[in-house]
Amino acid sequence: MRTLMIEPLTKEAFAPFGDVIETDGSDHFMINNGSTMRFHRLATVETATPDDKAIISIFRADALDMPLTVRMLERHPLGSQAFIPLLGNPFLIVVAPLGDAPVSGLVRAFVSNGRQGINYHRGVWHHPVLTIEKRDDFLVVDRSGTGNNCDEHFFEEDERLILAPHQ
Template identity: 30%
Template sequence: MSNISIEKLDTKTFSRFGSVIQKRNALELRSINQGTTTRYHNISELSLESKNGNSGISIFSGAPRSFPIEIKIMEKHPVASQSFLPIQDYDWLIVVSEEKNELPDLDTLRCFHVNGDTGITYNQNVWHHPLLVKKKQDFWVIDRINDQEDSSINLKEYHFKNNETRFINL
């Protein structure tokens, strides 16, 4: 059984995979709405190619998995980035990897612990595991939506072979 250790998420370590969405990562603060609101400007950039699709906001409701969590699938979105912003303040996990020969490089799998007050954006074309929550949790998800095209345009999946399965344990 091959385990993936859980790392604390930080902006620098995660930067090759995407961005961390926290107020402290704002490039600029702006006073708006007659001084009653602070805008934490440009925390995370999105790439949402819209030639054949639209940018949209959805809600994903994640259900927890039993530990140890079996990691046996990865996915990526070649056409657009994807942002996850937790609605409830519950900690959650993400698993990412680098790419090798257009597939996830399983030797580079990393698991990050994400605080419940923190969101993330996966860069376009980054291999990641589907949503991993420790308890039932909802997320605002900002991504590219196109219900008229084949889903394989912006969703590539890799299903692990039996000997490739990894596990996350607390």
Template identity: 35%
Template sequence: MSTQILTPRPLHPADFAPYGDVVELGGDHVLINDGRCKRFSDLSALVAEGGRVGISLFQSEVQALPYSCTLLERHPHGSQCFVPMEGCTTLYIVAEDDAGTPVRPKAFVAHGRQAVNIAANTWHGVLTPLSGGGLYTVIDRVDGGPNLEEYPLGMALTVLPGGGAE
């Protein structure tokens, strides 16, 4: 099997924008709870076309770099928001779509205080924590019919350490 090498870059909202939203502290906020809490509202919109939004917990095995990815998936009718619950550093592999085929993959590393909301119909790798306990809150479409397409790659995407991912 052939291999394509990816070097991950730190997760920044502008770089990740074609694939979804980075959810993190910053920007405008209002004080609530008698002035003891900052609320950063509406940081990302959830999509659940033809279904209902639910909150699930995912427990994923921690991986190490180099990491080999041989499968991408997408959810055509809903976004997926991954919120690390244990400060997990997370590898996100995403790709553009070309007539149903994932192309031009990229790798990003999120620190433990960043969540991502992957846009509907965006190709992405499986949940890949690089540290922590691998526990995530996932907010996504939970009913309304099939919402998963998997694409076995004809090669391995190998993500090497570097670019802030050590």
């Protein structure tokens, strides 16, 4: 099994998979009579049809044992999905490029600095949320509507990957 090397999360490195939601280096302007800085259009919510709705949820995630064997990835073909950490803790992100099925050799892993969120583009393969802390909360922006919006791909045993513990 190949061990996934964990990369720092940057806008450039993550661009093929989605958006990094962060204030560092992002466009902003003042609002509310100069008392508030608005960091504008950090990500775009994607939906498949005009009847779909963007919704906001909170996910409470428990940490998985490390090292983790990556056995599966999922994708949301009908909408984007954003994760914004609420408690300021770093978290792990495992992704693969768009395609009919993820290719094990193209899977990448990133770590957020705890002040960065991510927005998976519609159809991008990714692992379900991976918290480093024992338990963590995330604000999630995704799609609600008709149709199946979650495809899962389970890797054959010889395609599985190891995600080493984050240092």
